[in-house]
Amino acid sequence: MKRALRGRAARLAGLMPAGQSTAARTPFVLLVVLLLAGGLISLLLLNASLNQGSFRLSELRKETTELTDQQQALQEEVDAFTAPDALAERARELGMVPGGSPAFLYPDGTVRGVPSEAAAPPSPAPSPSGGARPSGLAGLTELPGPADAPLPEPPAHRSGG
Numbered sequence: 001m002k003r004a005l006r007g008r009a010a011r012l013a014g015l016m017p018a019g020q021s022t023a024a025r026t027p028f029v030l031l032v033v034l035l036l037a038g039g040l041i042s043l044l045l046l047n048a049s050l051n052q053g054s055f056r057l058s059e060l061r062k063e064t065t066e067l068t069d070q071q072q073a074l075q076e077e078v079d080a081f082t083a084p085d086a087l088a089e090r091a092r093e094l095g096m097v098p099g100g101s102p103a104f105l106y107p108d109g110t111v112r113g114v115p116s117e118a119a120a121p122p123s124p125a126p127s128p129s130g131g132a133r134p135s136g137l138a139g140l141t142e143l144p145g146p147a148d149a150p151l152p153e154p155p156a157h158r159s160g161g
Helices: 008-015 025-082 084-093
Strands: none
């Protein structure tokens, strides 16, 4: 027993298809399947891209570690060359001697302190090769320069106004 629908319900029922329609569902199902397939493919591509980036990051971290180790080794080498004892040894090899007493020149033109000449080091014992001095100093017997030259008077300080 079907009751006849009246009024608004009858009008709404007239809008609905009377029988089973598979033709209306096909485009919707096809759209859902395409969206799911597209989503899966995009996830696969994104995952592959992330993996590639991860490998690149791993390589860069390894390279950074190697470069850091190399930088530390070079810094240790520089520190060894600039250590005071190493510098003193290299200076002795070049024939340098420790300086004497320094004199200081102040901005007002006064000289403080009494400068003194650097003393020549005691002559080393002859080496097995026969030379007592480094080859660059073979002919020198004393340090060059005036030994007892008086220091010049500092100029009078003028105040410019």
